[in-house]
Amino acid sequence: MSYDIDEPICVIDIDVSLINGYMDMINYPIYPGEFIAARAWWGDAEGYQLHGGFQKYYPKDCKYIYDKFMAAPEHWMEYYIENGTTIGPVNGEQYFVEDSVREKLDLKFIPDTWITRWEEMVHHDKDWLANANATYPGDWIYLGGEFNPAVRMIHYRGPHQPNLAMREVRGW
Secondary structure, three states: OOOOOOOOEEEEOOOEEEOOOOHHHHOOOOOOOEEEEEEOOOOOOOOOOEEEEEEEEOHHHHHHHHHHHHHOHHHHHHHHHHOOOOOOOOOOHHHHHHHHHHHHOEEEEOOHHHEEEEOOHHHOOHHHHHHHHHHOOOOOOEEOOEEOOOOOEEEEOOOOOHHHHHHHHHOO
16 A cells, blocks of 8 residues: 555455455455555444455545554554454454545445355354355355355355365366
């Protein structure tokens, strides 16, 4: 967010698998004054929507966010843990970003059906999968060994091995 460039950039977490038409996310239209993100449709923290796994923005528009954080990094690294929004030892960066974006920018979201969080495939049981399918904003998220074709990004939660999980999903 400190870059002095006037073109949009995408920030994507490292613990993801990009599938299906994932370039739709990267090419999602954005205009100055907007901040595009994925929504955490699974509702981890009351009052917050932003999922930190995908963000697209104009760095010049977000310099104030960088400056705010750098003015008191220790404070912001603990703030959302101390106020009970999330648990530690480290966590909360997406809440800082969302609060800061809302100060000056128009927060918009990619379609909710494009992203999901996921856990190691070997840990899934029928109840977990039933709940995932029931809460997914589309018709279903995972059936018969494959993800819904609408899903563009799988964000792994906790310890994971995305390559092993994708081998299982794709039958490799």
